[in-house]
Amino acid sequence: MLNDFYEKLSKKEDKMIEIRRYLHEHPELSFEEKETAQYIEDFYKDKDVSLQTHIGGEGIYGIKVTIDSGKPGKTLALRADFDALPIKEDTGLEFSSKNEGVMHACGHDAHTAYLLVLAETLIEVKDQLKGKIVIIHQPAEEKPPGGSQYLIKDGILDGVDNVIGVHVMSALESDHVYYREGNVQSGRNIFKLKVTGSGGHGSSPHLANDPIVAASSFVMSLQTIVSRRLNPFDMGVVSIGSFDGKGQFNIIKNEVTLEGDVRGMNEETLHLIEDEVKRLSKGLESTYGVQCDLEYTRDYPVLYNDPELTKQVAKAIEEANISEVKSVERCEPQPPSEDFAYYAKELPSTFFYVGASPKDKKTYPHHHPKFDIDEGSLLIAAKSVAAVTFDYLGVK
Template sequence: MLNQLLQKLDEKKERMIEIRRYLHQHPELSFEEEKTSQYIAEFYKDKDVKVRTNVGGYGVVVTIEGGLPGKTVALRADFDGLPITEEADVPFKSQNPGVMHACGHDGHTAYLMILAEALIEVKDQLKGNIVILHQPAEETPPGGAIAMIEDGCLDGVDNVFGIHLMSLANTGEVHYRAGEMQAGRSYFKVKIQGIGGHGSAPHTSNDSIVAASHFVVAAQTIVSRRINPFDMATVTIGSFDGKGSFNIIKDSVELEGDVRTMSNEVRATVETEFKRILAGLAQEFDITYDLIYSHDYPVLVNDEEMTELVSKAINKADIPEIKAVLETPPASASEDFAYYLQKVPGSFFYVGAKPEDGPVYPHHHPKFTINENSLIIAAKAMAAVVAEYFEQ
């Protein structure tokens, strides 16, 4: 079956690229992907599968029923874009002003659509069922995975797999990791309230900018002095909104940012210390504050057995386009695929997509682009995983 799948994927490679380019030209933001969802659903309309639309929002769930009894495995790809104006010099540039696919989700969707088509064509040989999860809204919390799960997308599913294309990893490489692979994320917003006044008489006021500035510095000691050096944590203040007139003491400022951790214990420690510093700040500077502190995407934890299956399957398949299958260190980025892994065992892995020529840009950059050869590599790698899964 795997040889048939690989041959079919080779025959469909150009269509895969065409789909990716169409999606790249028509990106939509998280929770606004109505047309993309319709495009995906239309692709499956005349195929011998069950299709559910509007799953947890704009999600599309496709069930491929195999010809033989067995387990059910889910494959997931996300399809939302980002609020970025594209600067990449490509002929299929985004046609939606201020929105672009700057993270490779167009490639994820294109490879999975074509892989699904190939799997449908050999479905009589499948020893079980395959559920294709086309997920919206990965980029923006609370993310699309939660709503799809609540709407039953994992009902009856035994295991789940997903791929992310990586622009900074060499094309031809596949990267895997068992256990903790991507960080959990928390969000905070703090309004520090002082007493405003005239710049010439600071003693009659209570300067919120001074208090907030002390907090910015103190918050960095959470990682440097409260977290074990062998544990991972970041505290980032990405917004300090204190703009005003040069001779006016601001009565309030707002800070906004995020926290990344690789364990629930460290996540709890950061939150506790964060709030302790704020409480001390209120006493030291005689200010008050309002705090929003919330946890969104959890730590992404790959199942040991399913990850071993991934590395074994891809090595065993001996796919010509794949030059190396490598264990990767954990990443500090977050990913809502973690929610699927909290429900069923599975594995999330990376496929290198570094462009052959020119400068290489990271994900979420306005000049982000990928090597389109990574699409066929992703499709073949996942095909190998599916074939090995049903063989076992």
């Protein structure tokens, strides 16, 4: 049955690519995905399936599709995200974004495209399956606090036993599938620090108290957290992404605001970094006589892949002998954060990767204006998840 199913998916590869390109042309930012959600809803409208929309509450565009075989068995959820990023596209693709300043620069268009066609094909053969499959189309993965929390609170995991997710990765070699058990993607915290001094004339700094100098010292001191406070074998990153010190050249500003990003591969590291950021902020007040107002937010948790489920997933893909897949490999942990982690906190889950490095041009990282993928990764994602789904449900 699986080989017949693969043949069906192969015949629909062009459809996957067509959907991906349409979504790529029409990206929408997190929590603003109204038209994308409508496109997904319309896709399922005439299909023999249970469809629930606006999962997550007012202004949240979560969609839940339940494929019920009518036979007893477990319930597996398959999740894909569909939001884009506030990035001006510079790929030169014929299907580049038509929404100025918004771009699918992470691959969520590909995730949605493969899962739509996979779900459609599963619906076509649902009488031959067992148990249930829940399709989760999730908005707002990119923007804190993340869409998954809203969906979970609204009951999208009710009755679900396990959750599977996939990400296409431009940094990983195409035609390969990658997995890892345990802590696989970093947790993330964010902070905002307002440093208030005393403004004045640039010619008379002694009559002012320059917050830019104090804030610059804070930026440099932050780097000692990783180099001098963390165990060298622990992964931790502290980055300042915004330093709002713009003003006229001869005016000492009254205040500046910094915004920072923190990553760690375990909760202990994240707590240590948080304590150090707060300590350095307090120290800035004593050292420079400024006032520091710190907002520190614990954001996406570390993504933990259940070891047993991950082993089952990798084995299912390996034994499926998918013709397009050259190898199934255990990979290193991935530095970015991912709000799939919230599903994994609720239920044993696994998030794996499909290599998508373009074969005929330079590879750019996720969130880059020139980001693109090998579109062959869509079919590989669909077949890999199909292999996992059939194995999980005990269908031969």
